[in-house]
Amino acid sequence: MPLTPADVQRALELVKLPASGQSLTASGRLTEIRIDGSKVMFAIAIDPTEARAMEPVRAAAENAVRGLPGVTSVLVGLTAERPVGEARQGAPGPRAQTAAHNAPQGRPVGLPGIHRVIAVASGKGGVGKSTTACNLAIALAAQGLRIGLLDADIFGPSIPKLFGLSAKPEQTPDKKIVPLEAYGVKVMSIGFLVDEETPMIWRGPMVMSALTQLLREVVWGELDVMVVDMPPGTGDAQLTMAQHTPLAGAVIVSTPQDLALIDARRGVGMFQKVNVPLLGIVENMSTFSCPNCGHVSHLFGHGGARREAEKLGVPFLGELPLSLEVRERSDAGKPIVATLPDSQEAGIYRQMAAQVWARLSGEGVDRRQPPRIVIE
Numbered sequence: 001m002p003l004t005p006a007d008v009q010r011a012l013e014l015v016k017l018p019a020s021g022q023s024l025t026a027s028g029r030l031t032e033i034r035i036d037g038s039k040v041m042f043a044i045a046i047d048p049t050e051a052r053a054m055e056p057v058r059a060a061a062e063n064a065v066r067g068l069p070g071v072t073s074v075l076v077g078l079t080a081e082r083p084v085g086e087a088r089q090g091a092p093g094p095r096a097q098t099a100a101h102n103a104p105q106g107r108p109v110g111l112p113g114i115h116r117v118i119a120v121a122s123g124k125g126g127v128g129k130s131t132t133a134c135n136l137a138i139a140l141a142a143q144g145l146r147i148g149l150l151d152a153d154i155f156g157p158s159i160p161k162l163f164g165l166s167a168k169p170e171q172t173p174d175k176k177i178v179p180l181e182a183y184g185v186k187v188m189s190i191g192f193l194v195d196e197e198t199p200m201i202w203r204g205p206m207v208m209s210a211l212t213q214l215l216r217e218v219v220w221g222e223l224d225v226m227v228v229d230m231p232p233g234t235g236d237a238q239l240t241m242a243q244h245t246p247l248a249g250a251v252i253v254s255t256p257q258d259l260a261l262i263d264a265r266r267g268v269g270m271f272q273k274v275n276v277p278l279l280g281i282v283e284n285m286s287t288f289s290c291p292n293c294g295h296v297s298h299l300f301g302h303g304g305a306r307r308e309a310e311k312l313g314v315p316f317l318g319e320l321p322l323s324l325e326v327r328e329r330s331d332a333g334k335p336i337v338a339t340l341p342d343s344q345e346a347g348i349y350r351q352m353a354a355q356v357w358a359r360l361s362g363e364g365v366d367r368r369q370p371p372r373i374v375i376e
């Protein structure tokens with residue numbers, strides 16, 4: 001018999017809330033229970049101030065469901081995206097979303113051993129955000145730093161491909177996930193846990209709970225910097241992530257076209273709204289140098305991101321040319337910084353990494369408390 005949400009709810013009846021003794025199932029805190037074959041995913045709604053107290057409940061819920069016959073993996077997250085009591089089955093309604101935005105913000109619980117978390121983001125998809133995150137992480141590791149890369153782009157995880165990784169991560173006896181490692185970087189992606197061919201439909205709270213679990217349920221060890229490859233865009237999912245992850249800074253990737261820059265500006269605005277320091281803007285696919293004759297052309301315009309950065313008062317980290325070498329190596333899982341370190345492109349990534357680390361280490365901006373969000 002296939003597993004049903006009712007089976008999961010029955011298992012969760014045995015999990016009690018510490019304060020009231022009420023069962024998790026009866027508490028109204030369960031979000032939609034998603035079942036994908038033998039994989040189960042759901043979240044538990046909490047008030048942000050309860051995050052620490054509810055962690056044991058989350059772990060107990062996960063164990064209870066893992067014990068069900070036919071279950072191979074369980075993702076349970078705590079979500080403060082909806083007010084407690086409104087976490088009934090189904091997609092979040094507009095009221096819940098507004099209420100979540102206006103709710104007082106608890107501090108995101110710090111990540112033990114992870115000294116700084118930075119986001120690599122873009123206002124729009126396809127601008128080279130993941131390629132930048134991947135090469136930036138490797139360039140930071142090449143400086144002798146302990147680096148992790150978390151692929152939070154759960155709508156289109158491309159980090160496994162960029163790093164040429166396809167193995168399933170192992171679990172420790174206490175059911176934590178061991179990240180994979182490549183080119184000196186510890187890597188974790190939802191893409192390692194789900195079937196590449198299966199299209200994934202994520203609802204708001206699931207996005208945050210999956211990210212929470214990938215941040216907290218993975219044995220990262222000590223890291224100087226954790227690079228988070230964010231989902232593209234500036235919608236609710238991205239805002240929630242920016243708000244609930246203890247971010248020390250953000251890097252925005254853009255191409256030089258006007259349209260991309262408008263989106264990049266939105267990205268900058270999103271991080272400014274939640275008081276995350278902007279580490280800089282990268283202009284990707286900036287110039288094209290013909291591999292045959294060396295002629296340089298500006299297919300998408302040029303210099304727009306630099307001007308935009310100046311206008312916004314955000315550091316400009318540099319420009320990456322449109323490069324066949326970058327594309328081919330990325331697609332083959334052989335990132336250019338690691339596999340062609342003497343190339344011009346690898347040098348540019350290393351310079352960006354040096355600037356990012358200088359800002360991170362010089363300004364001592366790690367583990368800030370999150371600000372309150374003001375909706376204008």
Ligand SMILES: Nc1ncnc2c1ncn2[C@@H]1O[C@H](COP(=O)(O)OP(=O)(O)OP(=O)(O)O)[C@@H](O)[C@H]1O
Pocket residue numbers: 122124125126127128129130131132153156158232284285320321322323324326327328330331
């Ligand atoms: N500087 C570059 N020169 C040539 N190709 C590039 C460059 N940067 C990225 N690409 C290519 O562009 C494509 C999109 O890159 P990438 O996946 O990094 O973008 P993204 O912004 O993360 O996209 P998504 O929104 O899908 O997550 C890939 O095929 C990648 O190899």
